[in-house]
Amino acid sequence: MATDTLTTSPAAAAPGLRERKKQETRDAIHQAALRLVAQNGITATSVDAICSEAVVSSRTFFNYFPSKVAAIIGHSVVQITDAQREEFLAGTGEQNLVRDLCRLLKGITDSLTRHEADRWAFRELLARRPEIVPELRLLVTEIRHQLAELAARRTTPERARLGAALVVSALTSAFDAPLDPRIDSDTDDWLFAAVTEMHDIAACSLPATHPRG
Template identity: 40%
Template sequence: MHLVQNSSVDEPALGLRERKKRARREALIDATHRLVAEHGLDAVTVEAICEEAGVSARTFFNYFETKDDAVLGHTPWPLDSAATEEFATGGPTGNLLADLQALVSSFLTDAPIGRQRVARALELAAKEPRLLARHLAWMEQHKGQLSALIERRLGDDAPYSSEIVGSTLLFLTHATFLRWDAAGGAGTADEHVSAVVADLRSILTD
């Protein structure tokens, strides 16, 4: 997998506090990836991750609920990006499903932890099936974070409920993650989400 490290927010745009928080989160993810790749998920403890990263257990739990979340690089949804603002204001195409597709692609392509870490997470998840279940559970747990974004997009007179649109967004994100994982991290997020949407259209019109 040859994915270039990328971040949705440029370093100069972040304050010192946020840069330190991001660096600490990335250090924890990198330490977790190294240890899990070497020893396997079950053999790695939170204590070992903290020792590897040079932080306390308290600091670890300020960033992640479980070691599985650290492997997957779970971070808050990037809801302050240009892509989310464009979606909320009716873009980029005006077609809801197409715009959900673009939003999912932006979530995965411009992930706060960078595409290289996403690729490593996918590689490790392929060897540890329970991580995929945790990924789905985490998305459901944080579905509320998407509500305001969806409601901004739909407005007061929308023909769809925000719950259905939010669930569709979560489904597309998870299905794309699974498809990308099955491909061993090869290809781009946009390619995989496009394939998922094409499959969904076929199912609904069959």
């Protein structure tokens, strides 16, 4: 009896191999950036040094990353995916808005690091090299704008802006905090707990006659 045989041509297999090689190059640059910045600091680490460590050309570096900070993070662009957007917009109005923003931000940060070890390495880098925090805040500002723009579809632009700022502030508070495994495991729970604590601190400053929510 004749049987059908499925064959894969070299041309069809090539894209898979090409993508794997691209990912390997991206990872090599990212890991080199992490190592060198941890050793020498971001100012003393040049793009040329990262290229030498990763054994790539400067042209290749800029094909993957626009800056040293992007190489440290391992991504050139931070964007909300269609799936994340749809999940967030499935919520109704302001009900659970902040909680949903925490969950959305967790999804974004998870997409930036593929493995828990990678997240931990990055947190250790922040602890050892706090001078990279100001440059990292520029990236966080872009994330905040994306969160606010999406949240505005569930509430007013002003309240969306404040909600996004609140959640992002909770995240950036971790930059100066001691290493904490919770930040790498249950980020959305940790973020929401941090937001709640910020709310409690603010409430303690309100006049006794002011209604507390």
